[in-house]
Amino acid sequence: MLKPDTAIIFGFLIEEAASRLDDQEIKEIAAKELENGELVFEEASYFYKRFFIPASSELRQALRREVLSLHLTLNQIKNAHGNGSVSKIAHMHQIIAETEKSTNELNRLLNLAFYEGEDDQTYASFMNIFSNKS
Numbered sequence: 001m002l003k004p005d006t007a008i009i010f011g012f013l014i015e016e017a018a019s020r021l022d023d024q025e026i027k028e029i030a031a032k033e034l035e036n037g038e039l040v041f042e043e044a045s046y047f048y049k050r051f052f053i054p055a056s057s058e059l060r061q062a063l064r065r066e067v068l069s070l071h072l073t074l075n076q077i078k079n080a081h082g083n084g085s086v087s088k089i090a091h092m093h094q095i096i097a098e099t100e101k102s103t104n105e106l107n108r109l110l111n112l113a114f115y116e117g118e119d120d121q122t123y124a125s126f127m128n129i130f131s132n133k134s
Helices: 004-013 023-033 039-054 057-083 088-109 123-133
Strands: none
Touching: 004 039, 004 057, 004 088, 023 039, 023 123, 057 088
16 A cells, blocks of 8 residues: 555656656655655655556556646645645645545555555655645
8 A cells, every 4th residue: 555655756756757757866855855765765666666567558647647636736735825825734734635635546546455544654754845846
């Protein structure tokens, strides 16, 4: 099962070749922005190799659409917070909710168990990944 932090790094790994960062750059982002980032990168790499590489083109596109949808939604949330429409607490709750929703959609597409927030994942540790995206 993908967890939110692993799903985000998995999302970077499955981007189209023209816009995809190389593995070392993705690993550096994970190490810098996430608690246990190198381990998270290794888990995301496993899911990439195990599920994405052998996937049909239809499944690949569905996975990429979900990741793009999450990135757009998180940017909208960030912009709403930036222009004062949303409080910091509401901003964090929206990020958590959208990330969990997207993580579970990725899990559904990959026929994996759903993430139910069963660990003590610290969402603040990965929110910085999206803070500089426009």
